[in-house]
Amino acid sequence: MRIKRRIWPLFAIGLTLFTTAAATSAYVDQLHLNFSAAAIGSPEEFRLVVVDEGKVVRHDNAVLPIADSNLLFPGHTLSKQLIVANNHRVIAGDVEVSLDAIGVDGGFDLSGYLRFTVIDQDGTVLMGDKDHPENGESRWDAKASLGKLLGRAKPSLQDGADWVPGSASSYREITILIHLLNHAALQQQHSGLARVLLRLEATTVS
Amino acid sequence: MSIGVRGRNRARALLATGLLAAAFVAVTFGAYVDVYQVRIGTQVGGAYDIALMDDNGNIYQANPAPLGYNHAGTYVPQVGQWAEPVISIKVVTLSEVTGPIRLTITDNNPAPSNSDPIYYTLFTVSVDGVLVADHVDMHQVQMLEFNDWTPNQPKQFDIALSLQTYIADPQVLGRALFLALIFSGESQ
Numbered sequence: 001m002r003i004k005r006r007i008w009p010l011f012a013i014g015l016t017l018f019t020t021a022a023a024t025s026a027y028v029d030q031l032h033l034n035f036s037a038a039a040i041g042s043p044e045e046f047r048l049v050v051v052d053e054g055k056v057v058r059h060d061n062a063v064l065p066i067a068d069s070n071l072l073f074p075g076h077t078l079s080k081q082l083i084v085a086n087n088h089r090v091i092a093g094d095v096e097v098s099l100d101a102i103g104v105d106g107g108f109d110l111s112g113y114l115r116f117t118v119i120d121q122d123g124t125v126l127m128g129d130k131d132h133p134e135n136g137e138s139r140w141d142a143k144a145s146l147g148k149l150l151g152r153a154k155p156s157l158q159d160g161a162d163w164v165p166g167s168a169s170s171y172r173e174i175t176i177l178i179h180l181l182n183h184a185a186l187q188q189q190h191s192g193l194a195r196v197l198l199r200l201e202a203t204t205v206s
Numbered sequence: 207m208s209i210g211v212r213g214r215n216r217a218r219a220l221l222a223t224g225l226l227a228a229a230f231v232a233v234t235f236g237a238y239v240d241v242y243q244v245r246i247g248t249q250v251g252g253a254y255d256i257a258l259m260d261d262n263g264n265i266y267q268a269n270p271a272p273l274g275y276n277h278a279g280t281y282v283p284q285v286g287q288w289a290e291p292v293i294s295i296k297v298v299t300l301s302e303v304t305g306p307i308r309l310t311i312t313d314n315n316p317a318p319s320n321s322d323p324i325y326y327t328l329f330t331v332s333v334d335g336v337l338v339a340d341h342v343d344m345h346q347v348q349m350l351e352f353n354d355w356t357p358n359q360p361k362q363f364d365i366a367l368s369l370q371t372y373i374a375d376p377q378v379l380g381r382a383l384f385l386a387l388i389f390s391g392e393s394q
Contacts, residue, residue: 047240048242050244062244062245064244064246065247066250069247069248069249069250070302071302072250072251073251073254074393093238093240099246104249104251110251178246178250190254190255191252191254193249194251195245197245198243198244198245199241200240200241200242201239201241203237203239204239
């Protein structure tokens, strides 16, 4: 019992002091220790970029041209190669790639009939089927991990700049196959359109 | 009693440690996230479009409403009797995508009958002046496949009509001939 009486008041005083210090203006003394001449953190933004036709692309509403985009009809496949790169000098990121499609006003909506395949630079199939692109992923399931991209070990690049490769582990060249199914519903159509969206999502990792 | 007090304090200490640990874990898992989206092509897709063209270059889709011709006063002879009337028509693919085109000939009589002359009609088909079928029936015409299309470059189809020399059904002669020519293509 004696021990209990001694402990509780101490505990209460501790709380009071803490609250008072936080709530009142008083004399203040501070001591700063700077561990770095500059601010701690990263002045460079952690960002991914896409590289297309030798140029860095990182702006809103970017459109990457794809050959024969107006010649995609049932049973055929379009192909697009591009580079996904970590633009940060140091920080690494885990990258996820996903593809989506939406219809276009004025045309039969092809989005549900597209199938996507993504092939890594070493031939690894990240999603879909490179030999049978008709077995690729639909817009609802077209998501895959690209894995870890290290920092580029060089200064980051601006949108529109000429591509200067960083460290080999900081970027990957991928091939995207866009296949239009030879579906009975499409055989009744004379035309169709869709917009294809490539979404990259990266999370920093140590 | 004193043991119980120490036990509660230890519990508070453990709870405090747990809170600290949770705060530490939350900091450890904090990360930057970046999301970027681009479009692959302005849009993807395409069209396949075949149409009819007249001598002045006018385009007729003839789909879904057909293009009508009336050749009243034109007579179709039996083979060898006299010159066979010729239907000339230009077909064109308007899209960059092309593919084989087939010609289907069907009875277009609004009151069809087994005695319609179409079943006894022979067709001689030339494309751009090259004979591709010589006095064949409508089913054989359908077996033909017309290839090598270039966008916006029409091909001229000349289809000469004649009747078989022997027609057992006496009701055929003198009846009007109603034809539907259907050009259908498939993108390739």
